[in-house]
Amino acid sequence: MATATVPQVERENYLNKEYGVGSWLLTTDHKRIALLYLLSITFFFFIGGFFALLIRLELLTPAGDLVQADTYNKLFTMHGQVMVFFFLIPSIPAVLGNFLIPLMVGAKDLAFPRINLLSWYLFIIAGIMMMHCMLTGGVDTGWTFYTPFSTAFSNTKVIEAGLAIFVSGFSSILTGLNFVVTIHRMRAPGMTWSRLPIFVWSHYATSIIQILGTPVIAITLVLVVAERALHLGIFDPKLGGDPLLFQHLFWFYSHPAVYIMILPSMGVVTEIIPCFSRKRVFGYTFVAMASIAIAVFGFLVWAHHMFVAGISVYAALIFSLLSYSVAVPSAIKVFNWTATLYKGSIHYDAPMLYAFGFVGLFTMGGLTGLFLAALGIDVHVTDTYFVVAHFHYIMVGGAVMGYLGGMHFWWPKISGKLYPEGWARLAALIVFIGFNLTFFPQFVLGYLGMPRRYYQYPPEYQVLNVLSTAGATVLAVGYLLPMVYFLWSMRYGKPAPDNPWKAAGLEWTVQSPPTTFNFPEQPVVTWEAYNYDEIDKGHKQEAQVVG
Amino acid sequence: MSDSQAVVPASSHDDIHSPELLHHFATPEQQRNSSNLGMWIFLATEVMFFGGLFCAYLIYRRWYFGDFGAASKSIDALLGGINTAVLICSSLTVVLAIWAAQTSRRALLILMLVLTMLFGLTFLGIKGKEYKDKFEEHHVPGATFSFEHVPIPGHPDQYANPQHAQIFFALYFIMTGLHALHMVIVLGIFSWLLWMAWNGRFTPEYHTPLEVGGLYWHFVDIVWIYLFPLLYLIDRHP
Numbered sequence: 001m002a003t004a005t006v007p008q009v010e011r012e013n014y015l016n017k018e019y020g021v022g023s024w025l026l027t028t029d030h031k032r033i034a035l036l037y038l039l040s041i042t043f044f045f046f047i048g049g050f051f052a053l054l055i056r057l058e059l060l061t062p063a064g065d066l067v068q069a070d071t072y073n074k075l076f077t078m079h080g081q082v083m084v085f086f087f088l089i090p091s092i093p094a095v096l097g098n099f100l101i102p103l104m105v106g107a108k109d110l111a112f113p114r115i116n117l118l119s120w121y122l123f124i125i126a127g128i129m130m131m132h133c134m135l136t137g138g139v140d141t142g143w144t145f146y147t148p149f150s151t152a153f154s155n156t157k158v159i160e161a162g163l164a165i166f167v168s169g170f171s172s173i174l175t176g177l178n179f180v181v182t183i184h185r186m187r188a189p190g191m192t193w194s195r196l197p198i199f200v201w202s203h204y205a206t207s208i209i210q211i212l213g214t215p216v217i218a219i220t221l222v223l224v225v226a227e228r229a230l231h232l233g234i235f236d237p238k239l240g241g242d243p244l245l246f247q248h249l250f251w252f253y254s255h256p257a258v259y260i261m262i263l264p265s266m267g268v269v270t271e272i273i274p275c276f277s278r279k280r281v282f283g284y285t286f287v288a289m290a291s292i293a294i295a296v297f298g299f300l301v302w303a304h305h306m307f308v309a310g311i312s313v314y315a316a317l318i319f320s321l322l323s324y325s326v327a328v329p330s331a332i333k334v335f336n337w338t339a340t341l342y343k344g345s346i347h348y349d350a351p352m353l354y355a356f357g358f359v360g361l362f363t364m365g366g367l368t369g370l371f372l373a374a375l376g377i378d379v380h381v382t383d384t385y386f387v388v389a390h391f392h393y394i395m396v397g398g399a400v401m402g403y404l405g406g407m408h409f410w411w412p413k414i415s416g417k418l419y420p421e422g423w424a425r426l427a428a429l430i431v432f433i434g435f436n437l438t439f440f441p442q443f444v445l446g447y448l449g450m451p452r453r454y455y456q457y458p459p460e461y462q463v464l465n466v467l468s469t470a471g472a473t474v475l476a477v478g479y480l481l482p483m484v485y486f487l488w489s490m491r492y493g494k495p496a497p498d499n500p501w502k503a504a505g506l507e508w509t510v511q512s513p514p515t516t517f518n519f520p521e522q523p524v525v526t527w528e529a530y531n532y533d534e535i536d537k538g539h540k541q542e543a544q545v546v547g
Numbered sequence: 548m549s550d551s552q553a554v555v556p557a558s559s560h561d562d563i564h565s566p567e568l569l570h571h572f573a574t575p576e577q578q579r580n581s582s583n584l585g586m587w588i589f590l591a592t593e594v595m596f597f598g599g600l601f602c603a604y605l606i607y608r609r610w611y612f613g614d615f616g617a618a619s620k621s622i623d624a625l626l627g628g629i630n631t632a633v634l635i636c637s638s639l640t641v642v643l644a645i646w647a648a649q650t651s652r653r654a655l656l657i658l659m660l661v662l663t664m665l666f667g668l669t670f671l672g673i674k675g676k677e678y679k680d681k682f683e684e685h686h687v688p689g690a691t692f693s694f695e696h697v698p699i700p701g702h703p704d705q706y707a708n709p710q711h712a713q714i715f716f717a718l719y720f721i722m723t724g725l726h727a728l729h730m731v732i733v734l735g736i737f738s739w740l741l742w743m744a745w746n747g748r749f750t751p752e753y754h755t756p757l758e759v760g761g762l763y764w765h766f767v768d769i770v771w772i773y774l775f776p777l778l779y780l781i782d783r784h785p
């Protein structure tokens with residue numbers, strides 16, 4: 001699709017305006033901060049991936065041969081903590097959201113550029129604390145920090161890991177706060193709420209969760225740290241405390257946190273699918289409101305993680321019912337994406353392949369979520385690989401596919417270069433195959449009864465585990481490929497035109513890469529979102545000049 | 548699309564003469580509304596932050612009703628009451644400070660900011676005295692904690708369970724400690740506001756930092772308004 005003309009001389013943009021370490025470390029430009037985040041979370045993605053690979057290698061054989069139980073406990077704990085708190089939660093919001101939201105709403109920057117930089121520094125401080133914790137012994141509590149093991153029994157660095165996640169939480173809160181204020185106050189004239197790209201709506205919903213959920217896990221971790229250091233008794237049943245209270249507080253954040261990971265991904269997919277089927281998104285209002293509904297319902301379902309923890313049967317019934325209700329807005333989204341494809345002029349470029357992957361894998365993850373919301377089945381498969389497979393379908397099959405799709409879709413805008421399309425399609429295919437090979441066998445393993453978090457297993461589970469490990473290897477190749485060709489394209493890639501996909505949206509009306517203040521003059525929006533019918537009729541969107 | 552990138556200067560607000568207007572805002576109103584909204588959202592975050600503690604408090608208060616009453620009774624309600632009065636006065640001086648900025652009374656503004664900070668420091672001083680008392684009474688949770696043979700209010704024949712009382716004191720120290728930490732932070736913010744006021748940065752047109760800082764001060768006050776009855780007054784009947 002990349003056909004438009006390309007300028008001969010490199011224009012001034014946010015990348016070449018200034019050089020030097022200082023111009024990056026002290027920048028308040030949302031686009032540069034997005035790139036700082038991109039580097040940081042890519043680093044953590046490969047750290048977390050390294051732990052995952054060690055886990056899969058250990059599980060290649062039934063016996064505990066590569067590592068022993070203690071090390072294995074640390075491996076899955078740190079895999080979870082790094083991937084959840086240092087990759088998935090910041091991934092799309094802090095990189096693509098940071099880069100794109102001001103561009104999409106027609107603003108020069110986020111509302112609070114310095115707070116944006118502060119949130120990156122908080123993330124880095126948290127990351128250094130986490131790295132230090134991992135290099136000096138690590139944690140073995142599972143990413144969930146369940147009490148009283150974490151507060152009274154574990155001999156590992158629980159306090160340090162807890163404080164690292166506490167600090168990273170503030171980074172997340174400040175990002176969310178910045179987005180909400182930007183979306184409320186910084187929209188260009190004519191950019192009404194009903195003209196906002198769904199990507200922006202998704203980030204609005206995500207930000208609400210970040211703002212209202214994250215402080216709860218922050219205070220919970222404060223209590224865990226205090227309990228562990230001083231033996232206060234708040235979560236220790238021996239001293240009259242209630243470990244279930246910890247689980248309630250923890251999941252009050254950590255369940256909505258799943259929607260922090262998946263909602264931005266849904267936003268990305270809702271940008272990609274209309275573009276590559278050349279159609280307006282089907283049911284714009286429903287897709288937008290479904291994002292908000294997921295954020296709201298997401299706060300009301302946390303105790304479905306606790307069906308076997310001893311909560312009352314009536315509470316379990318209500319939480320089961322509410323958990324089913326999340327399926328409604330999720331299904332609205334899936335059906336609307338499908339309806340958008342209907343009679344569309346579909347192009348199979350790499351971002352679209354990722355979007356297709358997302359829709360399929362998210363649907364799998366979502367439907368198996370319904371299994372887990374059902375009380376009887378949940379009791380049967382709690383803490384088995386069925387659960388592991390389910391949430392990896394959402395977090396990796398969903399969130400990471402969306403992230404990679406978004407990275408490909410906006411890479412020409414971010415870097416000003418085109419990535420090699422053939423390699424990108426190949427990588428998308430490898431990721432999809434590798435992912436399914438890794439995680440589909442885990443559904444079967446879980447249903448057969450293999451528990452999670454064990455480093456040994458009975459020999460009859462070996463075939464499926466070997467398949468899973470083989471898949472993880474394929475997946476690793478699929479993840480390394482984009483990193484290689486993205487880096488390659490920054491030097492050798494063809495210069496990108498301003499709008500290589502002929503896509504709708506204000507971000508495509510500015511040059512690639514954009515200038516520091518994004519828009520040469522204040523844009524005025526006079527068209528609806530996803531006006532692909534008009535674009536393809538040759539009606540050029542023109543940002544009108546103010547005054 | 549590049550033909551729309553024409554010759555008009557990059558910022559359309561060059562002609563608006565407000566030195567405080569940051570480059571990425573179009574108008575001072577937009578900047579002010581953004582700052583205020585940002586603080587309100589941050590306060591929502593703070594409500595949820597303290598909310599986790601209030602949730603824990605409510606659960607244990609229900610479980611260990613009498614023990615919490617006995618433990619609460621050991622805290623000096625007079626000192627807490629004085630602190631409540633001090634904070635209510637400080638909220639008034641914050642509002643008067645903003646009014647002084649809106650009406651260009653710089654001396655009054657500085658006076659009110661200084662008074663506000665003095666109230667805040669008084670609060671912390673009294674809080675320190677309370678902590679010292681609790682330390683001397685061995686009511687600080689941990690190895691030296693002791694709460695033996697304290698009768699449950701209304702049940703003179705029953706003693707409070709020291710472990711359950713310890714949970715009360717753990718919550719007391721964490722809740723008031725975090726509140727005091729917020730007071731220290733907001734005092735830092737007000738030192739900066741005082742510095743800006745001293746340099747004459749605030750005008751009737753531009754005093755957003757005062758409004759935003761004031762919101763934060765009021766929030767710290769309001770948290771105390773909830774902490775005071777829950778921690779000091781739950782079982783004061785004779």
